[in-house]
Amino acid sequence: MNTQMSWVNKLSVTLGFMFLYVPMVIVVIYSFNKSKLVTIWGGWSIKWYGELARNEAFLSSAIISFKIALVVATLAVILGAMAAFVLVRAGRFWGRTLFSALIYAPLVMPPVITGLSMLLLFIGVNLDRGMNTIIIAQTTLAISFVAVVIASRLLSYDQALDEAALDLGATHFETFRLVTLPIIAPAVISGWLLAFSMSLDDLVIASFTSGPNATTLPLRLYSTVRSGVSPQINALSTIVIAIVSLGMLSAWLITVRSHRRMQANEGIAD
């Protein structure tokens, strides 16, 4: 593609990104607002961060959310990786069509339906609702996303590498641990991060499956936000935005650098 941006191109890109980023920038700026009135600027201050740090309810919800997200991401990566191997490598087996339907359906299913039916199951088998039920529900959804991410990596994987390792005397487990896993590691890590952030962000499924002692951060945030804008929520949002941006930025820089290194190595090989 030609790399000349006309002024129309520049304008549409600028406007588009302003639309995406200005609302978040406003939230960040107003989180440092001294005034208690959220719409009036009263000078710079970090007092809302202090108040947030003393807000027990938010703190305990944040801890619950992190614990849940850690378990969900780990479970989803294990199950999702297995599902990806089945999709790409298992060949034909009885129920294969059903299996892929079960992987792809959650991707497009509205979360209200998944959440509702999940809850009906938990009620039906008399499972007490709490962290465990949230974990099960979110993991089920995350498996599909992880499986798709890892499967797309496996599709371009050269299976001769595994065969070579096996020929050289490695066991199946050693081959997986020493050859396959290091090669698909980037996909596994991005699958884990995807599941982690989906879990941290999930409101709908958690509202169906949570119990009295498992108020996650989005649930707490939602009930607070319903009563309007508050400076503390602005501060909390800013922290979320900062963490995500820093994490993404470092992940991106690492990818760019390894990409450059790969290109440099190829240059040497030529």
Place this chain on the structure above:
Amino acid sequence: MNKRRAILIFIPFAWLLIFFAVPLFMAFKISLSHSVTAIPPYAPTFGLSEGWAGFKDALSRLTLDNYRFLISDSLYLKAYLSSVGVALKATILTLLVGYPMAYGMARATPQTRMVLLFLVILPFWTSFLVRIYSWIGILSNEGMLNQLFMFLGLTDGPIKMLNTPFAIYIGIIYAYLPFMVLPLYATLEKMDLSLNEAAMDLGCSRPKAFWLVTVPLSLPGIVAGCFLVFIPAIGEFVIPTLLGGSSKLMIGKVLFEEFFSNRDWPLAAAVAVVLLLLLVVPIVLFQRSQEFEQNKELQR
């Protein structure tokens, strides 16, 4: 080896069957029962203890009443129709915002492209709730936008924007814009610009060349982007609740309220089943179009 393969298949298969397929089936079953004041708040229940006779008895007490009610009460029909309408309009609006953006991005230098791509993906990883929340402060009566309008003298009093359908559209466009831009960008980026030049050499004006060459070639991206916005927008719950208030009925919200406020589980389950049936058509179409594109790729 075969045992290993069987275990590999069995574990994720069993998990998805138990926690995804069975719950959907249960939702369907409960949508055929009726609401009672008990725990669980629906009847009949199927217990293993009553044996075959109990099973047959419970089976005979299942009804289609909830579905009849959904059809007879215009509230639900309205909610379904307005969900589809809102999702459709929002999808078109998102396309109109996203297309020029993706087009401009595809024309940037490779380095700039990488940065812009990163900037499109970043909001996708940022909390959905936080992003929707950010609009409350902008659209409310005392919000940023009204302050700006009044400062510029465009209006004397605040214009009501929050809790209106307008806010819902803004919310959907804002939340789903990355889903539209990414597939569009993917098709526009690998497009051969010499085709455009050829069209113009043969006498096409610039807009005509865009309309006759660029748009048809980017059709796969348009189709994918539209489905990726339309499908989740129909069942959307957070945006109509936080930004739309009570201004617009949407089915995701109705389902939520039926379940949590009215505690009518069988009816909520019936609403979910109908919503699912409503989505089957666009989902199948989407899958078909994706497969079609994949096959085309493979043939190349």
